[in-house]
Amino acid sequence: MKRCQHDLHMGSRIIIHCDLDAFFAAVEILHHNLDPSIPLIIGSDPQQGRGRGIVSTCNYAARDFGIRSAMPITEAWRRCPGSPIGDAVYMRGTRGLYSRASRKVMAILRPFAAKFEPASIDEAYLDVTEYCAGDWDAALALARKMKLSIEEELGLSASFGIGSTRILAKMGSEENKPGGIHRTMPNEIHTFFADRSLRQIPGIGPKTATRLSEWGLETMTxxxxxxxxxxxxxxxxRFAAWLSQVVEGETSDEISVLRSRKSISKEHTFSQDQRDIEVVLERLEELVTMVLKRAKIMGVSGRLAEVKIRYRGFETHSHQRALTVAMDEESVFQRSALRLFAEQVEYDRPIRLIGFKMGNLEVHDSRQITLDLEEE
Ligand SMILES: [Mg+2]
Known part of the structure; x- marks a missing residue:
């Protein structure tokens, strides 16, 4: 694999990825003036450990107990009981609050980016090359300024990553979460990736990472x-060539608003409005499987996951999340769909229709033979 020295500071784009820290929980803590050191779990009604349904999201105090988005709410209760047994706080959450806060965050970020991509309700990519006139120190100062504005104006915490590709920016924002800023300079890319677990690389899904691990390949090195x-x-x-591009900082630096025009989608209408979240989730999982099968046949990857929920009375909501890179691994889309659904579903409303869409499709190079990592 070629290991050329990077001396191309000039000419690299400067991409910033901003990711809000435990966003929904942070908004609720602010709104209800809660103590952030007490576990807060947003999700379906736990009914003192007997409830069906799942966790939407939770604060860091709850994450310390291993509670995660989309975990069964009964499991969350077992780890962190609420009143009258324990002191954890459980709530359904207020979706409208999150959209309003998200719009305010995006309004703070957007003016600095020549190209701006809101990747989900709590995440955005910014191309700040022009704003910073190609100066990486200016980019670091800008990230600090945006972080401070979000804290001071909205009382919310955000993490930032700065790099020359989407992958480096995204991994940077994960690096010192919560409240961290990490910059990877173009001449630091090899060092940044060295000894890093393959599981941490956006674009390597869990199934691919497991397969690589079976061959004794755990790290980028x-x-x-x-x-x-x-x-x-x-x-x-295709994968091997892509991985060398990752470490050379040659993967995508394109920031663009998500279109779902080129997409594959499937939806299901329930014969009776469905009140059981777990039944809806099973159906969603089947839809994702069908869409990804179709994508494999067509030889395409997608960078956008979208879940559509129609409630009784025909009110319909679509929720999107952009991936860092286009992928075709089913487990990645299953996880995205599950998380989008868990975060966005309104728990007390019967559901008429559930849909899944894979968007922003990219066609694989047909000259390359692709071995399907998914197939057993
Ligand atoms: Mg976040």
């Missing part, structure tokens, strides 16, 4: 060490 040809034999040419 392992994967690059075997060489592109061997890696291509283990996986496929």
């Amino acid at each position: 392992d994967a690059l060490g075997v060489g592109e040809l061997s890696l291509a034999r283990f996986t496929n040419e």
